[in-house]
Amino acid sequence: MKNEAAYLVEKQKLEIISCDMPPMGETDVLIKVCHVGICGSDMHIFEDPYYAVKDIKLPVILGHECAGEVVEVGSQVENIKPGDFVALEPGVPCGTCEYCMSGRYNLCPQVHFLGARPWINGAFSRYVSHPARFAFKLPQGMDTIEGALLEPLAVGMHAVERAVPRPGNHVLILGAGCIGLMTLSACLARGIQNVTIADLYENRLEMAKTVGAQGTIYSSKEDLINRGMELTQGKGYDVIFETAGSQKTAALSADLVKRGGKIVMVGNIFGETPFNFFKTNSKEVDILGVFRYRNLYPAAIELCSSGRIRTKEIVTNYFDFPKIQDAMEYAITQKQKAVKTVIRM
């Protein structure tokens, strides 16, 4: 077996270079990667690695939304065999710290996450080895595209689990990018129907309607606050998910949230955000953070394989691995068209 990987060798430059096969432990599986999604975080690091991650040392291999075929298993692995198709949950926590022990393993400070700090190699690679306990078998009928998309779906599901919206709640999702649409899918799967989604781009709102959004706000043409208030008879939203990663929409959420409502910060907002806490305090609003996800791959697989969530609908373009440089540039420069880009290995 010969391995090669796409190394980020300098700012905005990926190079496919042959490299060693990844090391395999007794409890690991070796997978031949089939599909990898390009995530917003990959784009941030590609665009400006030194800004996105202060202590980064290039070259690095990015990519963490992946699924593939098992080609080898360690001697201690029992439940997975060569030929199985699996999705990898990219973050592997230590399993022993207070966060792991309390079940909140996404907060483990010792987590090893594919293609992220503290820099283990990512999935833009022909082969990846990974602990079997974080490799999830894909059931019959579920392909590796859906497998790769479990990762952003888990983010959306975790955001929804943080907020626990109730049936009848008015929900607003700010941003109809991949994570916004995954959050929408996760709301619908939970029986939350009354979801409005806001975005600057019309094609993304069309996609949100296809996924099942009840209302849309075209925020480059419509005033977000006026329209949001109109749609909720002046009350505001019970739950707001900020998925755009925008300081502006984050700040507006203080106006759009209902009294006693919740604001869930899903998108990563760099820098400092001016936010009026007086407004949220006077409405006794809960503000919730979201960091990745935990314990959600089995449920995400169930929702996808039963057809209750159809993640493939949001993939706008596929690129073959040798074209990964073009894929990354396309995903960044054609943001309005490229909702989700997936690499075919």
Ligand SMILES: [Zn+2]
């Ligand atoms: Zn991701």
Ligand SMILES: [Zn+2]
């Ligand atoms: Zn831990």
